[in-house]
Amino acid sequence: MTRAELILQIQNKKSFLCVGLDPDMGKIPQHLLETEDPVFEFNKAIIDATKDFCVAYKPNIAFYECLGTKGWDSLEKTLNYIPKDIFTIADAKRGDIGNTSTYYAKTFFEYLQFDSITIAPYMGEDSVSPFLAFEGKWAIVLGLTSNKGALDFQMLRDGEGRELFTQVIRKTQNWGTPENLMFVVGATRSEDIAAVRNLAPDSFFLVPGVGAQGGSLEDVVRYGWNKDCGLLVNSSRGIIYASGGEDFAAAAQTEARKIQQEMELVLTAKKFI
Amino acid sequence: MTRAELILQIQNKKSFLCVGLDPDMGKIPQHLLETEDPVFEFNKAIIDATKDFCVAYKPNIAFYECLGTKGWDSLEKTLNYIPKDIFTIADAKRGDIGNTSTYYAKTFFEYLQFDSITIAPYMGEDSVSPFLAFEGKWAIVLGLTSNKGALDFQMLRDGEGRELFTQVIRKTQNWGTPENLMFVVGATRSEDIAAVRNLAPDSFFLVPGVGAQGGSLEDVVRYGWNKDCGLLVNSSRGIIYASGGEDFAAAAQTEARKIQQEMELVLTAKKFI
Numbered sequence: 001m002t003r004a005e006l007i008l009q010i011q012n013k014k015s016f017l018c019v020g021l022d023p024d025m026g027k028i029p030q031h032l033l034e035t036e037d038p039v040f041e042f043n044k045a046i047i048d049a050t051k052d053f054c055v056a057y058k059p060n061i062a063f064y065e066c067l068g069t070k071g072w073d074s075l076e077k078t079l080n081y082i083p084k085d086i087f088t089i090a091d092a093k094r095g096d097i098g099n100t101s102t103y104y105a106k107t108f109f110e111y112l113q114f115d116s117i118t119i120a121p122y123m124g125e126d127s128v129s130p131f132l133a134f135e136g137k138w139a140i141v142l143g144l145t146s147n148k149g150a151l152d153f154q155m156l157r158d159g160e161g162r163e164l165f166t167q168v169i170r171k172t173q174n175w176g177t178p179e180n181l182m183f184v185v186g187a188t189r190s191e192d193i194a195a196v197r198n199l200a201p202d203s204f205f206l207v208p209g210v211g212a213q214g215g216s217l218e219d220v221v222r223y224g225w226n227k228d229c230g231l232l233v234n235s236s237r238g239i240i241y242a243s244g245g246e247d248f249a250a251a252a253q254t255e256a257r258k259i260q261q262e263m264e265l266v267l268t269a270k271k272f273i
Numbered sequence: 274m275t276r277a278e279l280i281l282q283i284q285n286k287k288s289f290l291c292v293g294l295d296p297d298m299g300k301i302p303q304h305l306l307e308t309e310d311p312v313f314e315f316n317k318a319i320i321d322a323t324k325d326f327c328v329a330y331k332p333n334i335a336f337y338e339c340l341g342t343k344g345w346d347s348l349e350k351t352l353n354y355i356p357k358d359i360f361t362i363a364d365a366k367r368g369d370i371g372n373t374s375t376y377y378a379k380t381f382f383e384y385l386q387f388d389s390i391t392i393a394p395y396m397g398e399d400s401v402s403p404f405l406a407f408e409g410k411w412a413i414v415l416g417l418t419s420n421k422g423a424l425d426f427q428m429l430r431d432g433e434g435r436e437l438f439t440q441v442i443r444k445t446q447n448w449g450t451p452e453n454l455m456f457v458v459g460a461t462r463s464e465d466i467a468a469v470r471n472l473a474p475d476s477f478f479l480v481p482g483v484g485a486q487g488g489s490l491e492d493v494v495r496y497g498w499n500k501d502c503g504l505l506v507n508s509s510r511g512i513i514y515a516s517g518g519e520d521f522a523a524a525a526q527t528e529a530r531k532i533q534q535e536m537e538l539v540l541t542a543k544k545f546i
Contacts, residue, residue, distance in 0.1 A: 022373075024372075060369070060373055062367075062369055062373045062374070062376040062377045062380070063373070063376055065376070065377065065380045066376040066377070066379050066380040066384065068345060068349070068380075068384055069342040069345045069346060072341060072342045072345060073342060076341070091369075093367070093368055093369055093393070093396075094335075094366070095366055095393055096333070096335055096364075096366055097418070097419075097420040097422075098420070099297075100295075100333055100335045100336075101335070103335040103336055103338070103339040104335045104338065104339070106339050107335070107338045107339040107341075111339065111341055120366070120368055120393040120395050120396075121395060121425075121426060122393050122394060122395045122415055122418075122426060122427065123366075123393075123415070123418050123420060123422050123423065123427075124420065124421070124422020124423055124424065124425030124426055124427070125421070125422040125425055126420050126421050126422040127420070127422050128422075142395055142396070145370070145395075145396050146370075147370040147371070147396060147397065147399050147400070148397070148398070148399055149370075149396050149397020149398040149399040149400050149401075150396065150397055151397065152394075152397030152398055152444055153394060153395060153397055153437065153440065153441065153444070154395065154396075154397070156431055156437065156440060157431060157432060158429055158430060158431060158432070159430060159431070159432050159434075161432075164426065164429065164437065167426065167429060168426065171425055171426070
């Protein structure tokens, strides 16, 4: 999917919501566990319920991988079920050297046909660039994550006082463009979103941490907005586990619609729609 | 596998060689491509040929993942085929938050029964610690990698002149012990191995980059040796693709034996055997 198509979708749906498809076997409603493919049945119901309110789906690959080949089947069926005009993100946090990264890229871009994949930057350019060589596909590089451990290394400062995450943003931008490169920028450190926006004015940010992890949509927009919106705000647990009962899909729809309506107010206020 | 068992294996086999099982469909000998499971047939022959000369096998997961469910089947069969007294490393370079990391750990430690997994440290403690909670299992954290891109971020210096990779070694050691935590330390920057050894005197290092990537066994031993050997030196392409023909297994054996013999000289000189 191109950047222009993504922006058009945001305008059409009046939303920049990404829904995390993280099917935890310990949390999937009981009645689905008796079906042949609980993970796919869960995702299918969530997609049906939320597809009008979001512009992206983000399966975290850990939840599928832990089920072995059955999990990969469920993931493939899920990808095939997601409407083609919705942006898809493999939250895989991969990163290896050269041709090995190319194999990861082939897995997610060609075999599973994801639009994008999240990438860990620690190994540098030759671990990131292979993902940028696929036309119409995106690398989403971890910049500043929303977890407590982000403080351990991402916030380390160099001799000039620049945090590592800002160095990652600075350097990584030379390897791609705002047409094939996004950044993960957590919502829990909202002032730092401003620093990243300053360094990467045109890039889209994938923003986790709104809701369950404590970040606010208001702050994300205040610090992260750019002229093209530039934001994909993710919610996983807050939507997909809004109810643990048989009404889980309806509850997910209610939550997704609520967030979409907040986003519509933002987009209107920003005169983006 | 415990640290003591690993050390005993090194002494018994007179080797600290790790063989990378990276079955690239473009490089697997032609005659195997006609079998039902070329990847497993290739690995099986390599394992038969090299198991007496190495103490560890390290499949890089990218090569299996890119083949979809068939690749996971081949990986599972490979793991079951490796003799139980040989240390196994899932070269997966995973890393995610909290319970998601736990799912990755379950995938590799429980479902596939690997002894260890490589981990990217960028997301900090809560991305590494979940892997350290599994008894008898190991996390092998990327410290200093052997690729060109290692210069991009791993070598960045803080205000006191300390490179990021040294900070990773320093901090990560607080989360585990030399009984459940190793580090990846590339052979291509041999002087830096000394810096890591200084910071982590008791830890085992997984050392890629000897051979094809230009590092020398002599330098690795000079700078990385500790009283328990403390080294697992990996070779992938140099062994498994020593020949691209029908004699690939015999050629792999010749290469593995050659390296084992060099290692035996080292172990003897060090009075370790």
